[in-house]
Amino acid sequence: MAEGFGQGMECEDQERNSKMSAVVIVHGGAWAIPSKLAKDCIDGVKAAACAGLSVLKRGGSALDAVETAVRTMEDNTVFNAGHGATLNADGEVELDAIIMDGRMLDSGAVSCVKNIANPVSLARAVMEKTAHTMLTGRGATLFADSIGMCTVPTDILVTEYERKEWEKHKKCITGVMEDFNSQCANDSVGAVALDYAGNVACATSTGGIRNKMAGRVGDSSIVGCGGYADNLSGAVSCTGHGESILKVTLARLILSHMERGKSVADASQLSLQYMRDQVRGTGGAIVVAPSGQWAATFTTERMAWAAVENNVLWYGLEPNEKLKEQLPQ
Numbered sequence: 001m002a003e004g005f006g007q008g009m010e011c012e013d014q015e016r017n018s019k020m021s022a023v024v025i026v027h028g029g030a031w032a033i034p035s036k037l038a039k040d041c042i043d044g045v046k047a048a049a050c051a052g053l054s055v056l057k058r059g060g061s062a063l064d065a066v067e068t069a070v071r072t073m074e075d076n077t078v079f080n081a082g083h084g085a086t087l088n089a090d091g092e093v094e095l096d097a098i099i100m101d102g103r104m105l106d107s108g109a110v111s112c113v114k115n116i117a118n119p120v121s122l123a124r125a126v127m128e129k130t131a132h133t134m135l136t137g138r139g140a141t142l143f144a145d146s147i148g149m150c151t152v153p154t155d156i157l158v159t160e161y162e163r164k165e166w167e168k169h170k171k172c173i174t175g176v177m178e179d180f181n182s183q184c185a186n187d188s189v190g191a192v193a194l195d196y197a198g199n200v201a202c203a204t205s206t207g208g209i210r211n212k213m214a215g216r217v218g219d220s221s222i223v224g225c226g227g228y229a230d231n232l233s234g235a236v237s238c239t240g241h242g243e244s245i246l247k248v249t250l251a252r253l254i255l256s257h258m259e260r261g262k263s264v265a266d267a268s269q270l271s272l273q274y275m276r277d278q279v280r281g282t283g284g285a286i287v288v289a290p291s292g293q294w295a296a297t298f299t300t301e302r303m304a305w306a307a308v309e310n311n312v313l314w315y316g317l318e319p320n321e322k323l324k325e326q327l328p329q
Contacts, residue, residue, distance in 0.1 A: 021292050021309055023194045024052035026069050028079050028304035029187030029206075030239045030284030038317055040078040041304035046315055048072040049306040050327070052193055062193040062201035062235075063101045063124075069191035070097075070120040070203040077159045081189045082117050084159055085207025087166045090214050093157050095207055096221035097123040102200035102229035109134040109221040115151040116144055120205045123221070125149065134221060169210060188220050190227065190237030192288045200235035200288060202227040202251075209242065218242020224252035233259050234290060240283015240300065248275045254285055264289050268297035 026048045028041050052069035056062070074082025085093045097119035100107040108127025111134065116122050122144055126135050135143050144151060188206030195201075204227040206220040219242040220226035226242075228251035229235035236251040245251075250271055257267035264287045275281040276299055284298030286305060296305040296316065306315040313325040 020194070020196050020198050022053065022056040022065075022196050023288050023292050023294055023307065023309045024049050024056065024065055024069060024191065025193075025286040025288055025294050025296060025307040026052065026073070026189070026191040026305065027237065027239050027284060027286045027296065028073060028189050030282070030298040030300040030303035031187045032300065033302040033304065033317065037078060038302075038304075042306075042315060042317055044073060044076045044078050045304045045306040046313060046325075047076075048189075048191065049308045049313065049315075052191055053308040056193065056195050060195070061197070062195040062199045062229075063099070065193040065195065066191040066201045066203040067099060067120055067124055069193070070099075070189055070205050071118050073189040074118050074120060074205055077161075079189050080187055080207045081205040082119065082207075083157050084162065085157055086162060086210040086212075087158065088208065088212045088214050088216070091166065092214065093154050093207060094212075094214070094216075095119045095157075095205070096217055096226075097203070097205040098221045098223065098227050099123045099127060099203040100201060100223065100227055100229040100235075101127070102202075102231040102235055105230060107133055107223050107229075109223070110140045111136040111217045111221045112215060113137070113140045113144075114154050115141065115157075116149070117152050117157065120203050122149060123203075123205075133223065136217075166210060188226070188239045190220075190239060190286060192229070192235040192237050192286050192294075194235070194288050194290070194292055198231065198290060200229050200231055200290065202229040202235040202237045204237045204239075219245035219250070222246060224249045226251065228252050228255060230255065231290060234264070234288055236285055236287045238283060238285045239303065240298075241281045244275055244279045244281020245283055247279050247281070250275060250283070250285065254287055258287075258289060264293050264295040265297060268295050272297060272299045
């Protein structure tokens with residue numbers, strides 16, 4: 001198991017142009033990613049980050065960008081969200097997601113949905129088309145039907161790989177950090193963005209912990225825990241052991257450190273260390289500040305992440321790894 005901080009990457013443009021730079025950062029989950037999945041995870045987060053930036057370049061908002069980036073990962077079976085989601089103790093899919101707009105602190109979330117391929121889009125519909133913040137289970141499905149959102153047979157969301165892994169790890173004891181850092185666990189996807197107008201947004205989506213109790217809801221769909229966005233302070237998407245993240249309200253904790261003057265990397269590291277010290281929890285976070293400063297930080301063995309800014313793509317998987325590619329103009 002990795003000791004200390006697996007990742008604390010930060011980027012700050014010291015000489016920003018008068019026109020705000022757009023930034024998109026994504027993660028594919030912080031956990032003990034097996035080597036056989038490493039390349040697919042990296043390829044997946046790179047594609048998602050580029051998809052989000054493409055939205056911004058076309059004039060889309062930060063909210064549009066994070067939804068697109070997360071949908072890209074929900075459609076990729078390598079990730080535990082939408083297609084490729086893990087199975088609970090009953091062998092069923094239960095999906096959670098949140099999306100939040102930093103302009104007016106509007107947010108929408110869904111939990112325990114079974115037949116929605118892109119729960120992040122259903123979460124956005126909850127935000128924009130209802131007077132509520134979260135819908136769960138049957139109520140969320142009925143709402144999806146009422147607005148004409150396509151539903152899918154649950155079996156379509158489950159890969160053969162996941163069925164085999166579920167059988168193999170049926171006896172994993174979820175909720176114990178030693179198990180979370182083993183390959184019994186799997187995790188979430190998320191995105192944060194800063195658009196050209198200076199607005200921030202976040203989105204997080206997950207199938208939860210493999211072999212979780214039916215009806216279990218982790219941090220991913222909870223405001224201030226799995227994600228938070230505020231134009232005054234920044235945007236965060238969290239990943240890791242949900243019960244631990246819930247206990248420390250990790251997303252809001254990170255932003256509170258930033259509001260006290262900490263850099264995005266320091267704020268993330270302090271918050272993750274606090275979670276480890278107080279509740280033995282491990283995880284990760286991606287963060288962007290209104291200035292465009294960003295960070296990808298984790299305390300698990302690995303976290304797949306990618307960030308795009310000014311046609312430069314940054315990405316990593318291993319502790320202290322920060323790789324760079326120049327994108328076409």
